[in-house]
Amino acid sequence: MGSIEAGWNAFTTGDYAQAEAIFTALLTDPAHAGEGHHLARFGLGYVWAYTGRFSKARSVYQALLHDARARGDGWAAHRAQHQVGMVERLAGDWPAAQACFEAERQMIEALGCPDLPVSVNAYELGTVALHLGQPGRAKGWLDLCLETAACTTDRVALGCAHRALGDWHDVQGEATAATVQWRAAEAAFLAAGDSQAIADLQGRLNRIERA
Structure with missing residues (x-):
């Protein structure tokens, strides 16, 4: 049947069909009732979002948000709200994504502004604002993203912050500043062992070098 970990391993390697099969099977397994079913629904939402089934993904995260609110679980509620925003971003509804992340x-x-959630949220708000043609607003969010990521031990969050700031400078036509941020992102992702993110950055750096 597999496990939550096996489902995520399949997802991260791009085997969405296998991930969906694992998460779906776990939902029918009484041995994974409770938290296991919650995690399986969460994973299934990711699969649906990344395979373009936005309505189904939106529904699962909205249901998880409703459940979290009913339990009075603010942490679970903010995570589910974040995922609704992710679905809207992937679906290309940028104004809806911005509203979700706000x-x-x-x-x-309300949870006391812990650094990592603030950083991840600011990353999304900055990315969406940049896409919507709001560079000043985007820069403010991305500066906050980097500032708070630097206060954590999460190298992936730090890499994402530097990468997003590099993208911001790239959009402004500031190739040198973009390269500095992307190189910092590369170092952070290297420390985190995130080879996929490093490969993605290399594409950005190669484009700048060819320009």
Whole structure:
């Protein structure tokens, strides 16, 4: 049948069909009732979002958000709200994504503004604002993203912050500043052992070098 870990391993290697099969099977397994079913639903939402089944993904995360609110679990609620925003971003509804992440920001404030959730939320708000043609607003969020990521031990979060700031400079036509940020991101992802993120950055750096 597999496990939650096996489902995520399949997902991260791009085997979405296998990930979906594992998460779906876990939902029918009484041995994984409770938290196991919750995690399987969460994983299934990712699979649906990344395979373009946005309505199904949106529904599962909205249901998880409703459940979290009913339990009074603010942490689970903000995570589910974040995933609703992710679905809207992947679906290309940028204004809806922005509204979702703004709502999540308020949830995080109510939780005391811990650094990692603030950083991840600011990353999304900055990325969406940049896409919507709001460079000043985007820069403010991405500076906050880097500032808070640097206060954590999460090298992936730090890499994402530097990468996003590099993207911001790239959009502004500032190739040198973009390269500096992307190189910092590369170092952070290397420390985290994230080979996929490093390969993605190499594409950005190669494009700059060829320009």
